[in-house]
Amino acid sequence: MNAFVVYVLLLKAIGSSFAGMGSLPQIQQDFVETRRAITAEQLSQAVLVGRSTPGPIGAYVVAVGYLAAGWPGAIAAWLAMVTPALAAIPLFVLMQRWLHLPRVRAAVDAVVIASAILLLASGVRMAADAWQQLSAAFL
Amino acid sequence: MELLRRTFIANGCIDEAAHAGLVAVSRLTPGTNILAYCVALGWALHRWAGALVAVVAASLPASLVVCVLAGALVRVQDYPIVRILLAIGVLVATVLVLASAGSLLRPYARRHALIRSTIIAVVAAVMFLADVTPVRILLLSAALGAIIGGSAQPLDTAE
Numbered sequence: 183m184n185a186f187v188v189y190v191l192l193l194k195a196i197g198s199s200f201a202g203m204g205s206l207p208q209i210q211q212d213f214v215e216t217r218r219a220i221t222a223e224q225l226s227q228a229v230l231v232g233r234s235t236p237g238p239i240g241a242y243v244v245a246v247g248y249l250a251a252g253w254p255g256a257i258a259a260w261l262a263m264v265t266p267a268l269a270a271i272p273l274f275v276l277m278q279r280w281l282h283l284p285r286v287r288a289a290v291d292a293v294v295i296a297s298a299i300l301l302l303a304s305g306v307r308m309a310a311d312a313w314q315q316l317s318a319a320f321l
Numbered sequence: 322m323e324l325l326r327r328t329f330i331a332n333g334c335i336d337e338a339a340h341a342g343l344v345a346v347s348r349l350t351p352g353t354n355i356l357a358y359c360v361a362l363g364w365a366l367h368r369w370a371g372a373l374v375a376v377v378a379a380s381l382p383a384s385l386v387v388c389v390l391a392g393a394l395v396r397v398q399d400y401p402i403v404r405i406l407l408a409i410g411v412l413v414a415t416v417l418v419l420a421s422a423g424s425l426l427r428p429y430a431r432r433h434a435l436i437r438s439t440i441i442a443v444v445a446a447v448m449f450l451a452d453v454t455p456v457r458i459l460l461l462s463a464a465l466g467a468i469i470g471g472s473a474q475p476l477d478t479a480e
Binding site: 227233288 | 343346347348349350351352353354355356357358359360361364365372376377379380381382383384386387388390391392394395398401404405407408409410411412413414415417418419421422423425426429438441442445446449454455456458459460462463464465466467469470
């Protein structure tokens, strides 16, 4: 997979989430189901590697990029991870004006709740894959 | 984030109110909250230079370790013992994903916000079962949240 495509797909996934693991459902859909750039097993391994490493929870996307496109993919994934974080600067500047708007806060709350539901669904899928891997490993 | 709070407040770089503001910004920023917190902190202290140094320091070392570990896994994953360990590890990762979902939902399970949170959660689940894409689910949930109104938790106490 092209590193630029890795960047765009991960940016879409990360930019539409509000938590480190919130990008997982979109990554699962784009990289595993639609483009088949990595397998479900590799995605689980990326999550495992990401969670075993000190640092941001969202760093598992770098493993996704690496598994999908080698080192160029890893660099693209790192850039995709840090790009949305830079949005904190204009938000910091606008915060005083926007933060106390109840509807803005309510919309962010709703996105976090929906992210959690999507994450639960991803967890259930991963559990099914993990069970298959465990059965295959022992048989 | 707690370690950053203690360190920077102890050094006199920020105070509690500034920290609360930074947490709020990090919650409103898409992506990984801790990276957004670091960028906002760096910006508050040294503008662009601070923000860039902060984002690199907060993400690059972990990303390199992740790459090295992922590369090592690719090389050894075909050994039977490694496959067994990986399968167990993936099971643990699954539990961690489910725990992440639980920790995201916990602040919204408070009594005063339960009905509102349940409505949004059920609508998101129905959309997921109807094969709506994750991005659309999040956008429609944001719209629904804005329409219903109210807030389940103060942003400055999130995380």
